Amino acid sequence: MTNTTTDRDRVGDTAQGATEEAxxxxxxxxxxxxxxxxxxxxxxxxxxxxxxxxxxxxxILLFLLSLAAIPGSLIxxxxxxxxxxxxxxAQHTTVAPIYEKLQLFDVYxxxxxxxxxxxxxxxxxxxIVPRTWQFVGVLRARxxxxxxxxxxxxxxxxxxxxxxxxxxxxxxxxxxxxRRFRAHLxxxxxxxxxGYLREVGNLVFHLSLFALLGGFAWASLxxxxxxxxxxxxxxxxxxxxxxxxxxxxxxxxxxDLDPFYVKLNRFTSKFxxxxxxxxxxxxxxxxxxxxxxxxxxKLKQGKIEVNHPLEIGGSKFFLIGHGYAPKITVxxxxxxxxxxxxxxFLPQDGNLxxxxxxxxxxxxxxxxxxxxxGLSGFFLPTAPVAFDRNTGPRSLFPGDADPVLVLNxxxxxxxxxxxxxxxxxxxxxxxxxxxxxxxxxAKVRLKPGEAWALxxxxxxxxxxxxxxxxxxxxxxxxxxAIALTGAVLxxxxxxxxLFIQRRRIWVRAVALxxxxxQVELAGLGRSESAKIAEELAALAVDLQDDAPALDDESDDESDDESDDESEDGSAEADEASAPAESAxxxxxxxxE
Amino acid sequence: xxxxxxxxxxxxxxxxxxxxxxxxxxxxxxxxxxxxxTFGAKGAVAVRSTEQAGLxxxxxxxxxxxxxxxxxxxxxxxxxxxxxxxxxxxxxxxGATVVTSGRGDEDLDxxxxxxxxxxADLSGRIAVSLTxxxxxxxxxxxxxxxxxxxxxxxxNMYEFSCAxxxxxxxxxxxxxxxKKPVRWLGLPVTLAVLLTLGVxxxxxxxxxxxxxxxxxxxxxxxxxxxxxxxxxxxxxxxxTTLLYLGKDSFDKRMAAGLAKGPLGxxxxxxxxxxxxxxxxxxxxxxxxxxxxxxxxxxxxGAIWAEAAWGKYWEWDPKETWSFITWVAYACYLHARAxxxxxxxxxxxxxxxxxxxxxxxxxxVNIFVTGKHSYAGL
Ligand code: HEM
Numbered sequence: 001m002t003n004t005t006t007d008r009d010r011v012g013d014t015a016q017g018a019t020e021e022a023x024x025x026x027x028x029x030x031x032x033x034x035x036x037x038x039x040x041x042x043x044x045x046x047x048x049x050x051x052x053x054x055x056x057x058x059x060i061l062l063f064l065l066s067l068a069a070i071p072g073s074l075i076x077x078x079x080x081x082x083x084x085x086x087x088x089x090a091q092h093t094t095v096a097p098i099y100e101k102l103q104l105f106d107v108y109x110x111x112x113x114x115x116x117x118x119x120x121x122x123x124x125x126x127x128i129v130p131r132t133w134q135f136v137g138v139l140r141a142r143x144x145x146x147x148x149x150x151x152x153x154x155x156x157x158x159x160x161x162x163x164x165x166x167x168x169x170x171x172x173x174x175x176x177x178x179r180r181f182r183a184h185l186x187x188x189x190x191x192x193x194x195g196y197l198r199e200v201g202n203l204v205f206h207l208s209l210f211a212l213l214g215g216f217a218w219a220s221l222x223x224x225x226x227x228x229x230x231x232x233x234x235x236x237x238x239x240x241x242x243x244x245x246x247x248x249x250x251x252x253x254x255x256d257l258d259p260f261y262v263k264l265n266r267f268t269s270k271f272x273x274x275x276x277x278x279x280x281x282x283x284x285x286x287x288x289x290x291x292x293x294x295x296x297x298k299l300k301q302g303k304i305e306v307n308h309p310l311e312i313g314g315s316k317f318f319l320i321g322h323g324y325a326p327k328i329t330v331x332x333x334x335x336x337x338x339x340x341x342x343x344x345f346l347p348q349d350g351n352l353x354x355x356x357x358x359x360x361x362x363x364x365x366x367x368x369x370x371x372x373x374g375l376s377g378f379f380l381p382t383a384p385v386a387f388d389r390n391t392g393p394r395s396l397f398p399g400d401a402d403p404v405l406v407l408n409x410x411x412x413x414x415x416x417x418x419x420x421x422x423x424x425x426x427x428x429x430x431x432x433x434x435x436x437x438x439x440x441x442a443k444v445r446l447k448p449g450e451a452w453a454l455x456x457x458x459x460x461x462x463x464x465x466x467x468x469x470x471x472x473x474x475x476x477x478x479x480x481a482i483a484l485t486g487a488v489l490x491x492x493x494x495x496x497x498l499f500i501q502r503r504r505i506w507v508r509a510v511a512l513x514x515x516x517x518q519v520e521l522a523g524l525g526r527s528e529s530a531k532i533a534e535e536l537a538a539l540a541v542d543l544q545d546d547a548p549a550l551d552d553e554s555d556d557e558s559d560d561e562s563d564d565e566s567e568d569g570s571a572e573a574d575e576a577s578a579p580a581e582s583a584x585x586x587x588x589x590x591x592e
Numbered sequence: 593x594x595x596x597x598x599x600x601x602x603x604x605x606x607x608x609x610x611x612x613x614x615x616x617x618x619x620x621x622x623x624x625x626x627x628x629x630t631f632g633a634k635g636a637v638a639v640r641s642t643e644q645a646g647l648x649x650x651x652x653x654x655x656x657x658x659x660x661x662x663x664x665x666x667x668x669x670x671x672x673x674x675x676x677x678x679x680x681x682x683x684x685x686x687g688a689t690v691v692t693s694g695r696g697d698e699d700l701d702x703x704x705x706x707x708x709x710x711x712a713d714l715s716g717r718i719a720v721s722l723t724x725x726x727x728x729x730x731x732x733x734x735x736x737x738x739x740x741x742x743x744x745x746x747x748n749m750y751e752f753s754c755a756x757x758x759x760x761x762x763x764x765x766x767x768x769x770x771k772k773p774v775r776w777l778g779l780p781v782t783l784a785v786l787l788t789l790g791v792x793x794x795x796x797x798x799x800x801x802x803x804x805x806x807x808x809x810x811x812x813x814x815x816x817x818x819x820x821x822x823x824x825x826x827x828x829x830x831x832t833t834l835l836y837l838g839k840d841s842f843d844k845r846m847a848a849g850l851a852k853g854p855l856g857x858x859x860x861x862x863x864x865x866x867x868x869x870x871x872x873x874x875x876x877x878x879x880x881x882x883x884x885x886x887x888x889x890x891x892x893g894a895i896w897a898e899a900a901w902g903k904y905w906e907w908d909p910k911e912t913w914s915f916i917t918w919v920a921y922a923c924y925l926h927a928r929a930x931x932x933x934x935x936x937x938x939x940x941x942x943x944x945x946x947x948x949x950x951x952x953x954x955x956v957n958i959f960v961t962g963k964h965s966y967a968g969l
Contacts, residue, residue, distance in 0.1 A: 063923055079906070107907075154668065155668050156666065157667065216905070487894075491887055494887060537678055541681075
């Protein structure tokens with residue numbers, strides 16, 4: 001990233017002075033400097049600060065930011081999918097520790113990623129904030145006076161007229177005002193400028209990036225998410241004891257949870273039932289009853305769909321998963337009901353082959369001795385006629401066309417009394433023995449309503465039916481409004497910055513010694529656009545109402561078009577094309 | 593209410609047929625553009641006769657003077673160091689007729705693919721007509737696809753690709769309608785459209801079906817539509833950038849006295865293209881025009897993510913690559929707007945940014961799994 005030749009060209013080239021002066025502050029771009037400007041530590045510090053806030057470094061930092069974002073998209077990230085990270089680590093045992101050290105599993109909160117964007121924002125602040133004040137100064141000041149030599153400007157027109165110089169200048173002033181230029185008539189010339197909104201847009205855009213960052217920061221300090229699985233008919237109060245899990249942050253902990261109650265009434269799912277995409281999900285809807293705070297009298301009804309969360313209090317309730325919960329009743333040898341309830345089974349594939357366990361901790365065997373019973377198995381919403389030997393039970397379709405429950409039974413010690421937390425979806429078979437039947441593990445395939453008499457007089461299991469369950473994400477995230485405001489301002493600012501032209505126009509009418517008046521117009525735009533030439537031409541044509549061109553000149557021009565470049569600027573024409581080149585960088589290379 | 597089987601198979605079938613027909617017509621159009629380029633090479637490359645131009649100017653001026661017109665000639669310093677002029681002539685009085693004519697740019701900008709050959713010009717005209725026909729069939733294909741399932745037709749990569757290719761064609765035809773001299777873009781655009789559609793029908797094809805619930809959102813219409821437009825326009829800017837780089841090396845080679853263009857290409861091809869600075873400016877304009885829309889696309893996506901997943905930004909691979917693309921284009925605009933990094937260096941940044949865009953579309957969808965997986969792929 002060099003400082004481009006145009007900079008060097010400019011140093012020591014005094015012929016360009018006029019253009020530079022004219023182009024001064026036509027942009028909010030920062031000044032660039034090549035070396036330390038002071039002496040000693042302060043000088044170096046100032047130099048470093050200048051470097052940090054220079055465009056060159058902004059470019060490098062932007063480039064680094066995009067590079068640094070790449071690894072996070074290719075390597076599994078902790079914040080997104082813990083499970084994938086673990087699998088990946090297990091597969092790449094040699095590099096995993098190195099990656100871990102380099103924080104490659106937490107790219108977006110890593111030291112190096114943060115360093116880049118923090119530097120970028122420091123650079124941004126150091127560059128934009130001073131510019132904002134300077135720009136306010138520019139707005140208060142008059143447009144810069146006309147340079148001595150207007151032919152040096154990138155866009156130029158001239159003609160001779162009989163009209164009085166003062167009249168022409170006044171007319172130009174009026175015309176420019178009418179075009180909503182900020183125009184000023186002084187010393188026999190008009191200086192005018194327009195398009196300040198470009199700079200406003202640019203500043204707004206960059207400043208709004210801070211709002212975006214602020215929104216992000218606020219969200220990461222004061223948000224929290226919890227998870228809750230509800231079977232149809234179940235409800236819960238939003239407290240830490242009733243949530244399945246919860247992740248808080250500095251300013252939103254377990255005691256800050258928004259108080260409300262939600263009950264899942266009904267869950268509807270629909271699936272594609274024909275064609276090549278058979279089994280694809282088509283609709284999920286959760287119908288709930290809920291109330292905010294602790295007053296059940298305020299019960300309301302709500303509907304939650306995938307893209308339509310329900311807002312309750314300061315939290316949003318998102319639908320994120322669903323499945324089936326078979327309802328089972330277990331009777332002991334004496335025929336007493338020892339367990340009844342709907343247990344959520346977890347989907348294993350797209351067709352909702354689901355697995356789950358039922359733990360009956362208080363079960364008396366046929367001798368009345370206390371034991372525990374564990375059932376594990378599959379729920380298939382649409383079961384095949386026969387199971388594949390290799391894959392085991394597999395559902396054919398996610399809808400409940402032919403539901404079947406497949407169960408194995410274990411007796412012994414579930415380990416639930418040990419006091420250790422247990423996974424409710426897994427059976428710890430260490431102290432359990434599988435029940436046998438005819439020398440084979442006992443197994444059954446049940447349709448709704450069917451019952452299974454367990455071997456060895458262990459009683460019976462009845463598959464009563466099934467319900468659906470839905471899992472929800474309960475999310476409290478402030479700062480969205482700040483970020484959204486930042487985003488909207490950013491777009492508005494960008495549009496202003498990219499589509500509005502900031503440009504200056506000067507008009508100077510001077511009485512010629514031999515009689516008549518020379519009218520000169522020049523324009524300087526800060527970005528590459530043909531528009532400024534057209535604007536100047538239109539202005540000139542209008543100005544000719546007050547300053548009609550002398551006939552002899554238009555005669556000259558029409559005689560031979562190809563020559564008019566050297567004619568219309570008369571003596572100065574040769575000069576006009578030579579410095580034109582150097583005039584260009586000043587207009588495009590927006591530096592002071 | 594999204595019923596599980598509300599697909600109109602006839603319309604879906606019609607859509608496929610229309611897409612295939614569009615591809616066939618694009619192919620013929622592409623050949624016609626090729627003919628234009630080939631025939632154009634045979635006719636001598638015309639640098640517009642200054643004599644003729646002078647004559648036209650003289651006639652206009654004489655006419656103008658007769659009616660007491662006002663006339664101004666503005667001298668414009670151009671980037672290359674030369675000057676061009678712009679002449680505006682207006683009849684005096686209210687409601688004046690205004691004629692503005694540029695001089696100089698045409699001399700730098702080549703005459704277009706057809707050169708001075710009439711046969712080539714005819715080929716070019718036929719090619720454009722064919723492109724219009726293909727675009728109509730293509731639009732019909734996209735429309736019937738949407739109608740067959742009563743939803744926006746961009747629910748998966750196949751549909752997205754078809755819509756995105758259409759956006760590209762429409763961008764090109766839009767420039768033609770705006771009377772911009774961009775017929776030379778016809779060949780690369782039809783080629784790019786054919787490539788995109790080819791990949792769509794062969795690799796990405798998915799039957800017309802209803803959407804998965806994750807896509808049941810009006811943000812689909814907003815976010816994905818703008819993404820499609822951005823894609824089409826970035827693609828067009830990319831082609832222009834490539835041509836700029838080619839033309840620029842060609843100019844350098846000519847200045848160095850070499851006989852052939854870059855990669856051994858014929859000089860006549862490059863002479864017929866617009867000037868390097870014109871190409872450079874065009875690609876900058878397209879990119880700058882699209883950048884705010886791309887910003888909007890990302891923000892709309894974030895809002896949708898907030899509604900769907902509870903967090904507006906999670907560094908999902910698709911989000912990450914959109915961000916990378918955005919920063920890359922911001923880098924390019926910075927370089928252009930402020931650091932004086934014009935020309936080749938900025939062009940390389942633009943190519944890099946487009947590469948990010950392409951990877952975000954094909955690469956991320958195919959190789960990286962995230963939350964953004966489309967139905968069917
Ligand atoms: C946070 C990352 C940044 C992003 C995404 C960004 C983006 C942009 C974009 C898209 C433009 C183009 C607008 C135009 O052409 O007018 C722009 C212009 C500009 N940027 Fe940045 N920028 C960032 C950081 C910075 C920094 C750190 C600086 C200061 C060193 C800076 C200074 C400028 C200036 C002065 C312009 C205006 C150029 C002109 O007026 O033409 N930007 N920025």
